[in-house]
Amino acid sequence: MKRAAAATASDESPEWRLRDVAGAHHSPGYGRWLSWVVVLVIALNMLWVLCTNANFEWNVVAQWFTEASIIHGLGVTLGLTLVSMAIGMALGLALAVARLSNSRLLQWLSGLYIWFFRGTPLLVQLIFWYNLSTLFPTLSLGIPVTGPFFAHWNTNDLITPLTAAIAGLALNEAAYMAEIIRAGLLSVDSGQMETAQAFGMGHARALRRIVIPQAMRAIIPPTGNQLISMIKATSLVSVIAMGDLLYSAQAVYNRTFEIIPMLMVAVIWYLIITTVLNVAQSAIERYYARGTRRQQTAPAPAAGKEENGDE
Secondary structure, three states: OHHHHHHHHHHOOHHHHHHOHHHOOOOOOHHHHHHHHHHHHHHHHHHHHHHHOHHHOHHHHHHHOOOHHHHHHHHHHHHHHHHHHHHHHHHHHHHHHHHHOOOHHHHHHHHHHHHHHHHOOHHHHHHHHHOHHHHOOEEEEEOOOOOOEEEEEEHHHHOOHHHHHHHHHHHHHHHHHHHHHHHHHHOOOHHHHHHHHHOOOOHHHHHHHHHHHHHHHHHHHHHHHHHHHHHHHHHHHHHHOOOOHHHHHHHHHHHHOOHHHHHHHHHHHHHHHHHHHHHHHHHHHHHHOHHHHHHHOOOOOOHHHHHHHHO
16 A cells, blocks of 8 residues: 555656656647748749739730730640650550560660660750751662662651651650650569469550559659650750740740740740649549558558457
């Protein structure tokens, strides 16, 4: 009894109360509040500058924002993006499969392609394709070196600003998509392919039905980033006189000398497109991650049942 009384007295001592976690509480997050205040002040200052600086000429921006030439350039930008991404993804998938194949020749050829197109600037590639006629005035279809040749084309007739832009963007994108898809395929357990082949599936069918659907969860996020990068990369085709969004804005300010307002028109359109793509990417990511999300949010077993089971 004396020991119990002593223990009770010690429990009620001030030192013991300070150690009791029942009375613990979070310290005030002064640093977090201060960071919010700083960011808010900076944001309000930037907004004030945008609204009050007359050099932005927002009335000119509103005048040209939906002008026919700008909308036409926007359509060219979107069309280039869709076509180049489609070709780049298809070619990238083939390159990724070749890189993972058992054939040394396919691995070497795929690696050489990726090394070259990732190692040279996109702008250089676009200019090179646009000036291909300097190297090859005519293009021929037939048996190399010895012939015969079945058809001949004038290179300048084939390599227009449009075809040069698509070739440069798509072939460059294929190198990056190949590595993205390869990483996604490697993220799937190799036992999946072995199991599918054990059930009689061929390699191509197992890839299409088993491996690629599971790899999509790892492929979608970087592919979305590449799509957004492609939207911005299309601005480079203005150097080969391709009438994209930036080229259309440049054509206007070369006549009117309203450089900043026309650049703001292009910037706002790029921001609108990338915002829409971000929303679409998030929806696609949620779709392919729905199985994982269900596992993470599954309700835990009740504590009472666990205790009863333990008993």
